[in-house]
Amino acid sequence: MSTFKAPKGTYDLLPPDSARYLAVREAIAAPLRGSGYGYIETPGFESVELFARGVGESTDIVTKEMYAFETKGGDRLALRPEGTASVLRAALEANLHKAGNLPVKLWYSGSYYRYERPQKGRYRHFSQVGAEAIGAEDPALDAELIILADQAYRSLGLRNFRILLNSLGDKECRPVYRAALQDFLRGLDLDEDTLRRAEINPLRVLDDKRESVQKQLTGAPLLRDHLCDACKAYHEEVRELVTAAGVVFEDDPRLVRGLDYYTRTTFEFVHDGLGSQSAVGGGGRYDGLSEMIGGPALPSVGWALGVDRTVLALEAEGVELGLPAATSVFAVPLGDEARRVLFAKVTELRKNGVAADFAYGGKGLKAAMKAANRSGARYALILGERDIEEGVIQLKDLESGEQTAVGVNEVVAELESRLG
Ligand code: ATP
Numbered sequence: 333m334s335t336f337k338a339p340k341g342t343y344d345l346l347p348p349d350s351a352r353y354l355a356v357r358e359a360i361a362a363p364l365r366g367s368g369y370g371y372i373e374t375p376g377f378e379s380v381e382l383f384a385r386g387v388g389e390s391t392d393i394v395t396k397e398m399y400a401f402e403t404k405g406g407d408r409l410a411l412r413p414e415g416t417a418s419v420l421r422a423a424l425e426a427n428l429h430k431a432g433n434l435p436v437k438l439w440y441s442g443s444y445y446r447y448e449r450p451q452k453g454r455y456r457h458f459s460q461v462g463a464e465a466i467g468a469e470d471p472a473l474d475a476e477l478i479i480l481a482d483q484a485y486r487s488l489g490l491r492n493f494r495i496l497l498n499s500l501g502d503k504e505c506r507p508v509y510r511a512a513l514q515d516f517l518r519g520l521d522l523d524e525d526t527l528r529r530a531e532i533n534p535l536r537v538l539d540d541k542r543e544s545v546q547k548q549l550t551g552a553p554l555l556r557d558h559l560c561d562a563c564k565a566y567h568e569e570v571r572e573l574v575t576a577a578g579v580v581f582e583d584d585p586r587l588v589r590g591l592d593y594y595t596r597t598t599f600e601f602v603h604d605g606l607g608s609q610s611a612v613g614g615g616g617r618y619d620g621l622s623e624m625i626g627g628p629a630l631p632s633v634g635w636a637l638g639v640d641r642t643v644l645a646l647e648a649e650g651v652e653l654g655l656p657a658a659t660s661v662f663a664v665p666l667g668d669e670a671r672r673v674l675f676a677k678v679t680e681l682r683k684n685g686v687a688a689d690f691a692y693g694g695k696g697l698k699a700a701m702k703a704a705n706r707s708g709a710r711y712a713l714i715l716g717e718r719d720i721e722e723g724v725i726q727l728k729d730l731e732s733g734e735q736t737a738v739g740v741n742e743v744v745a746e747l748e749s750r751l752g
């Protein structure tokens with residue numbers, strides 16, 4: 333133990349568990365790579381103002397959860413709390429939307445930071461993989477993203493997740509609904525904070541987690557009943573395309589995102605084995621966001637999936653990922669000459685793409701064989717003085733225990749053929 337511990341609300345990813353995190357990231361990325369999404373990486377921090385505008389001045393993320401700081405040069409920056417605003421900022425800055433090929437489809441993977449109350453599934457440093465399709469209004473694009481997230485979760489073996497789907501309307505029909513909801517909320521018995529929220533951002537009141545509030549919301553007007561014809565038709569097409577792909581979802585008329593630039597399609601992935609941190613991912617359309625950060629009108633849709641919670645969901649379902657062993661061959665030298673010979677063999681195996689490791693630190697046979705077994709390697713190469721004299725290396729199958737002497741110059745080819 334050192335004097336230091338990981339900061340509150342953070343944890344370290346260590347082997348062997350860390351392999352599962354990498355596998356989850358990779359499984360979410362794979363369907364995106366295969367669907368025309370290009371990889372984007374943006375800085376870990378941005379101007380505070382980008383998030384204030386791009387996430388929303390009145391959101392918890394901006395008012396309570398942001399790691400904001402002033403640099404020595406006097407710039408106001410914040411560690412990124414989410415990915416969408418940065419990705420859109422970068423796409424606009426590079427004029428990707430002017431290259432004449434819309435939508436611009438991008439995916440990302442990285443660390444995000446929110447000053448939250450730490451609990452299981454809720455951390456101050458966490459990891460997301462996300463996708464954004466910028467500059468097109470097409471229900472097939474919304475459907476594509478929902479289908480790809482479903483595919484990602486299924487490829488991992490996850491089963492007990494649900495997809496919740498709703499439409500938030502657009503700038504035609506949402507204001508009418510907003511006014512109707514406000515009328516309704518004004519008649520309820522709500523505390524002062526919540527009443528104030530009802531004036532600034534009434535849709536967010538629907539998202540209130542307190543039971544005392546939820547009880548009163550039973551008869552609240554629903555957006556579903558206020559959608560304009562264009563929004564209805566759009567939503568119906570998204571639903572049909574997702575259904576036709578064999579992806580099951582639930583209509584959730586209460587699923588909301590509070591901000592005005594979120595439009596139409598909105599969805600969330602929830603897992604029932606995670607307790608109160610049940611959202612494993614979420615997303616939707618954000619047709620107004622580009623203009624909010626000073627860009628042109630660019631209707632867009634995206635999602636972000638939480639890697640940490642996806643790993644917890646896999647644990648909750650007892651899914652084993654069946655990851656291949658990191659090492660295939662482990663070399664056990666007995667003596668100085670054997671070290672030189674086997675080290676060269678390990679280097680050659682690695683060059684040929686065979687994952688190989690070596691008993692370092694001058695271990696004796698027993699400790700070295702223990703290390704070989706621990707490495708998960710299928711084969712051990714053992715070399716003693718007598719073997720050197722005879723020009724062979726002992727090749728031991730660590731699964732069957734069977735051992736054969738193979739000529740020093742044949743051993744690499746023999747291993748390659750055995751490992752397929
Ligand atoms: P919640 O309602 O649980 O706070 P959110 O709406 O803030 O979630 P998003 O901003 O939509 O979450 O982020 C997408 C995903 O990122 C979430 O579904 C979740 O899996 C993950 N996520 C968000 N915040 C955290 C966190 N503090 N710790 C771990 N994962 C997180």
Ligand code: MG
Pocket residue numbers: none
């Ligand atoms: Mg949150």
